Amino acid sequence: MKLTNSGKVIEIKDGIVIADGLSAVGYNELVTITSKKGEVVQGLALNLVKETVGIVVIGDYAGLAEGDLVTATGKLLSIEVNENILGQVVDPLGKILKTKDQPKLEKTTTMPLQIVAPGVIAREDVSRPLQTGIISIDGMIPIGRGQRELIIGDRQTGKTAIAIDAIINQKQSSKDQGLPLVKCVYVAIGQKISKIAQIVARLQDEGAMAYTTIVLAGASDSASLQYIAPYAGTAIAEYFAQKGEDTLVIFDDLTKHAWAYREISLLLRRPPGREAYPGDIFYLHSALLERGVQFSQKLGGGSVTMLPIIETQAGDVSAYIPTNVISITDGQIYLEADLFNSGTRPAVNIGLSVSRVGGSAQTKSMKQVAGQLRLDLAQYRELAAFAQFGSDLDEMTKSKLERGSRMVEILKQEQYSPYSLATQVALIFAGTKGYLDAVKGEDLKRWCAGFIMHLASEGQALSKELAKGAKIEAKLEEQLIAIINKYNSSFM
DSSP: OOOOOEEEEEEEETTEEEEEEOTTOOTTEEEEEEOTTSOEEEEEEEEEOSSEEEEEEESOOTTOOTTOEEEEEEEEOEEEEOGGGTTOEEOTTSOBOSOTTOOOOOSOEEEESSOOOOOSTTBOOOOSBOOOSOHHHHHHSOOBTTOBOEEEEOTTSSHHHHHHHHHHHHHHHHHHHTOOOOEEEEEEESOOHHHHHHHHHHHHHTTOGGGEEEEEEOTTSOHHHHHHHHHHHHHHHHHHHTTTOEEEEEEETHHHHHHHHHHHHHHTTOOBOGGGOBTTHHHHHHHHHTTOEEBOGGGTOOEEEEEEEEEOSTTOTTSHHHHHHHHHSSEEEEEOHHHHHTTOSSOBOTTTOEESSGGGGSOHHHHHHHTTHHHHHHHHHHHHHHHTTOOOOOHHHHHHHHHHHHHHHHTOOOTTOOOOHHHHHHHHHHHHTTTTTTSOGGGHHHHHHHHHHHHHHHOHHHHHHHHTTOOOOHHHHHHHHHHHHHHHHHHO
16 A cells, blocks of 8 residues: 555645645645646645645646645656757746747656755866857956856846847857857746747847757746746756756846745745845845856866846845845846946946956956956046046046047947957957047947958958967967058058
């Protein structure tokens, strides 16, 4: 005779079931709830009280009623993964959402959604760059493979655009550097389905969907699905990382994840803390983001790079969730609404943005040309603020202002047009070394567009050398100067 650990439903409220019995159920254990019509729904045991168990229903709870049978499974929530999951849009339970020409997932590996993050021994230093294709980020806020870099800013400031550009750029980056493709996972939490449809269409147009999986828990999905979505995305990434491959996971966004968990916790009658969030909200995000890892060579050398997104209200980075996630991550890219509205896009505030891994995850060529860039821009902003008073400026100050304004213009970039490493290095070199000083401000955009085409056609050998990321020696520098001067003479 087989013994089962079971109980019955005594209360139902908004996707939460309170059950008695289940004396041997564990925290985060998967349970099944069987309705009187015979329908079976999954649930997650999140509250273990003396007499009752609080269960979060995963899926549709409309058919459940008091007295329904609840049975413990002895398993943790998991997702089935194999290579075919790339190119798919899946829900947080791994079910492929209906789209044409989708193969079935066969011969899958079961990946648990919640695991303890790898320890110190399993890790290595973050030392290999992950190119985003965005010149201001790769130049001044470099992201390494295995790093967790927060993208933070108000709504409608281009946070998702940076993440999508980073996915699109992986194709070009792997081709330039002769490396395997970085597998990407985009986790949409509480987003409008129409927005995700646009993102999928764009990724398909750019050929990026072939190496990307989208985990979708939309705005109309239950709080329980939004709560487990980032864990599902991380589990998919870990499947590839454990095989020695590099992966990139984007959580868009963790603010809505925190809202979903707050809703669940309040329904479970857990005591609210600051901003009505439960006391373990910090643990929730830290346990998730600690799974970002650069595995040691003994474990295959794979990596999980994480780009969590946080939405702020009126630029308030001192709110509860933003400060929590800032303290967990290895740096942040701060997007400012004022910069965005003034036409500086991507609207990265260089002063408040930082990468705590820094130059150790940057190519030697980029470090060489962009080493002084952040300081120069900081000095330019200070001088620009001073110059507003209209006092007479000496020639040296005027030249610094002129060059600074040109660098700001170079760092502007259209969406969905990531730059190769060679293009970024050449543009920053031209700006910082003064080869653009003679170009008028209003002509700079045209100059950049033309120079990128000129470099692609005339400087293919040079681009190949720059793409290797090695230090720019004297001979290579001469070739770069010759290409810039040749283009300048025709442009003028």
